[in-house]
Amino acid sequence: MTSTGDSGSEGAGGKDGDRRAQLVDAAVDHVAAHGIGDLSLRGLGAAIGVSHRMLIHYFGSKEQLLVEIVRASEQRQRDLLSRLRAEPGVSPVDAARLLWRQLTDPQLANQERLFFEIYGQALRGRPEAVPVLDNLVTDWLEPLVAAEVTAGSDPATAHNRARLGLATVRGLLLDLLATGDREGVDAAMEEFFRLYYGPG
Secondary structure (H helix, E strand, O other), X not given: XXXXXXXXXXXXXOXXXXXXXXXXXXHHHHHHHHOOOOOOHHHHHHHHOOOHHHHHHHHOOHHHHHHHHHHHHHHHHHHHHHHHHHOOOOOHHHHHHHHHHHHOOHHHHHHHHHHHHHHXXXXXXXXXXXXXXXXXXXXXXXXXXXXXXXXXXXXXXXXXXXXXXXXXXXXXXXXHHHHOXXXXXXXXXXXXXXXXXXXX
């Protein structure tokens, strides 16, 4: 992993946000590769090339950093979907299949586990995790609804279909993590695609 360094920009006005984003990106990559396990800020800092004090400066606590990792991972997935949909000749169902393959890549399993772990902590009301619930659904609904409207759905139907699609993907991801039944989960997703997009 590329080191993010440990000098210079933390007090430099607008560069502060850039530095924070760089640290989150490095942390996301580390979690994807190694999981969280008994991860500490000191251990994470050593792995990505910064001091644990710098991580505390930017994030306050390990729990708040984990929330930011989840948010950044979700944003990466939305960005990927946008890129796939912008590819010439890629149909909506093809884009959905490509995104599903990415989400179920074994290399991303640690990120998916972290997502559900933090989600569960937030639902139990842990103060450090609760902020992850902000926009956890709505940030996805906006681009999904827009795509449905572009495809010809009326706004109300588009919203319902977008929420259904998001819930199905998250449910099957949880199924895959819990059971390890990739063949069964992939078959269920293909059936969903058939029902959602139509045959063909």
